[in-house]
Amino acid sequence: MEGITGRDLVLAASAIGAGLAVIAGIGPGIGQGYAAGKGAEGVGRQPEAQGEIIRTMLLGQAVAETTGIYGLFVAIMLLFANPLIRLLG
Amino acid sequence: MEGARIFFTLPFFDGIPITETVVVTWGIMAVLTILAIITGRNLEKIPRGIQNVMELYVETINNFTRDNMGESKKGFSAYMGTIMLYLLFANLAGLVGLRPPTADINATFALAIMTFFIIQGGGLIKKGPKTYLKGYLEPMPFLLPLNIISEISLPISLAFRLFGNVVAGTIILTLLYGALGSLSGMLGITFAPVFQVGIPIFFHAYFDLFSGALQSFIFVMLSMVFISMAWD
Numbered sequence A: 001m002e003g004i005t006g007r008d009l010v011l012a013a014s015a016i017g018a019g020l021a022v023i024a025g026i027g028p029g030i031g032q033g034y035a036a037g038k039g040a041e042g043v044g045r046q047p048e049a050q051g052e053i054i055r056t057m058l059l060g061q062a063v064a065e066t067t068g069i070y071g072l073f074v075a076i077m078l079l080f081a082n083p084l085i086r087l088l089g
Numbered sequence B: 001m002e003g004a005r006i007f008f009t010l011p012f013f014d015g016i017p018i019t020e021t022v023v024v025t026w027g028i029m030a031v032l033t034i035l036a037i038i039t040g041r042n043l044e045k046i047p048r049g050i051q052n053v054m055e056l057y058v059e060t061i062n063n064f065t066r067d068n069m070g071e072s073k074k075g076f077s078a079y080m081g082t083i084m085l086y087l088l089f090a091n092l093a094g095l096v097g098l099r100p101p102t103a104d105i106n107a108t109f110a111l112a113i114m115t116f117f118i119i120q121g122g123g124l125i126k127k128g129p130k131t132y133l134k135g136y137l138e139p140m141p142f143l144l145p146l147n148i149i150s151e152i153s154l155p156i157s158l159a160f161r162l163f164g165n166v167v168a169g170t171i172i173l174t175l176l177y178g179a180l181g182s183l184s185g186m187l188g189i190t191f192a193p194v195f196q197v198g199i200p201i202f203f204h205a206y207f208d209l210f211s212g213a214l215q216s217f218i219f220v221m222l223s224m225v226f227i228s229m230a231w232d
Helices: A006-043 A045-063 A066-080 A083-088 B019-039 B050-069 B072-098 B105-127 B129-137 B140-184 B202-232
Strands: B006-010 B017-018
Touching: A006 A045, A006 A066, A045 B202, A066 B105, A066 B140, A083 B050, B006 B019, B017 B019, B017 B050, B019 B050, B019 B072, B050 B072, B050 B202, B072 B105, B072 B129, B072 B140, B072 B202, B105 B129, B105 B140, B129 B140, B140 B202
Parallel strands: none
Antiparallel strands: B006 B017
């Protein structure tokens, strides 16, 4: 364990943290899949309302996606614009 | 994967950097302006050629705005149509090898802040200052901080959604090009990265065409929904 500087430690921890942050994608994945399933159900029941159903479904999925995007943003920050490195001076 | 390149710096204040985002946006502005001038120059009663396409677009946006925001707010179709066109061109810029301006958080934040000011200003004018400020104390007065946070988080989520989707596509395509390049290097093909021809087409079709068009649609749609909710 010799020769490991604080900077190395921060870099390694940032990489692990970026990996952990994109786990946030699980939630929106489940949610969007559920919404798509319900949308398919709705189209099966009422094929004439397909356009309306698809529009509402996409809107709901876009809102549900937000939390996943936050996770992605944290990961991108850690990888490309790491604020922790700057703290080391 | 790097941030937007800085081309030159304007010598005002501490120096205003002119990045690739700004330059590509200028390009899009030029294309849209020229398109508008050419198609709007000699309009005819019976449309021909490109005038058909433009009339179809304007009509679609008009109907779409009226359906989503109601008859009283159909004047927003100009704003929404402009944002939609800009976002479409911006998201499709990746197809011609440019860096999409929407892959920069500054660009998406500017658009989201415009929507934010329309929401707040419209609410203030339409409802009157008293009702507007009282809205923050509902349903309970102690929920005031939460109400403020939820108002502020609206443009943030709007901006990050567009930025996140576009930048994720950009990163994945950059990684793919790198992988295909080193694959052809490993197989001993040194004169040109042959695998980079053809294979990325499917990824471009998904990340640029499908995802880009969908995200511009969703941004406009969410702006419409939020604005019409705040104004009623």
